[in-house]
Amino acid sequence: MRTERGVGSGRSSNQTAILHGTEEIMREQGYAAVTYRSVAARAGVTPGLVQYYFPALENLFIAVLRAGTDRILERLARVSEADQPLRALWDYANSRDGTVMLMEFMALANHRKAVAPVIGEGGERIRQAQLKTLTAVWERYGVPEGDVAPAALLFLMSAIPRMIHLEETFGTVTGHVEAVALVERFLDRVEPRMTGETSQDKTISAHG
Amino acid sequence: MRTERGVGSGRSSNQTAILHGTEEIMREQGYAAVTYRSVAARAGVTPGLVQYYFPALENLFIAVLRAGTDRILERLARVSEADQPLRALWDYANSRDGTVMLMEFMALANHRKAVAPVIGEGGERIRQAQLKTLTAVWERYGVPEGDVAPAALLFLMSAIPRMIHLEETFGTVTGHVEAVALVERFLDRVEPRMTGETSQDKTISAHG
């Protein structure tokens, strides 16, 4: 898709090794451990070559971020076909891996200004995709709660697990279980746990 | 309260100038702009003196964080005496300044590990103080909603504005107005806007 240099549409094996190594370092040691020297060592190339493909570290971070966003959008396309889309969305929002990397990029954006709009852009694409799914569900279920707009529920189902995880990192826990219980009681009401009557399985089905 | 050196209970004017300057720089340019050299220039002292009081940068960040937490707790003591405590809490949670600094410290904690538990500790103290207020309000209002636990509402009233502000920084906006509307509709129901009948004024009153 995107290249940092005009080498055609593909990426060299060195480029993919650099991107992969960078993501690994971010996940294991945080973005602050990403240096030209550390990435080069991980990818088995020289620091100068990393800098050749990504002239500033921001270019490297942004490339990793974009690749991750693309992966999430692919995953969400599968979620929209799940039997219980609300619970699938809730499971997605509660997944640890995605939240860790998102927080890492949010923290990074604080002092790498060019990263911020890339996060926002990806966030909008993700949320619009989710909203489309949720609005369809709303119609299928017949607007279970006259009060809660799909967009509000979507935001809450995203924000609550994310903020809980963020706070837990620091050791703040008050109100977490109560907030989760609130959402799950809502889910139990509008999308009761499957007992096996409606459609095929708890895996992906095709009826949207 | 806390000193970094054994100079008794007070702080020298240079120490307060350093703390004040550091907070200014964080607010204006972000934590990444906080260096011994930049803080010294802002406070009108030499870099060596900053390092004398705060041997590592982490000590400096933590001192600023603790001072800020103390200020918030003082403010919350006043909130608990407000006529409309729920709305006072909501206003507090929506205040820009506090959120900016909190996010700055959260980002900072990502690569200054000693900062994280200080955030968590302060967060717990703040939330427990808020929970005490909210539980009292719950009894006074007669548990308006059998479903919503005070701790859940407290978490939501804190997490929603904070996550909204965070996302807005990046340019993600979907669902924000809907989520805010949801909370405010709830507030309208359990704590209707004062029309002037109950007590003195919309300023601080004494009846708890």
Next chain:
DNA sequence: GTCTATACGGCGATAGAC
């Protein structure tokens, strides 16, 4: 105690050699 001056190794970024 309070404060200054200086040195060291590591970093991102740049220019330019091959």
Next chain:
DNA sequence: GTCTATCGCCGTATAGAC
């Protein structure tokens, strides 16, 4: 395309003046 040399920051450590 690939890689090296170099520069100006940084945090930190230390030695010592008042």
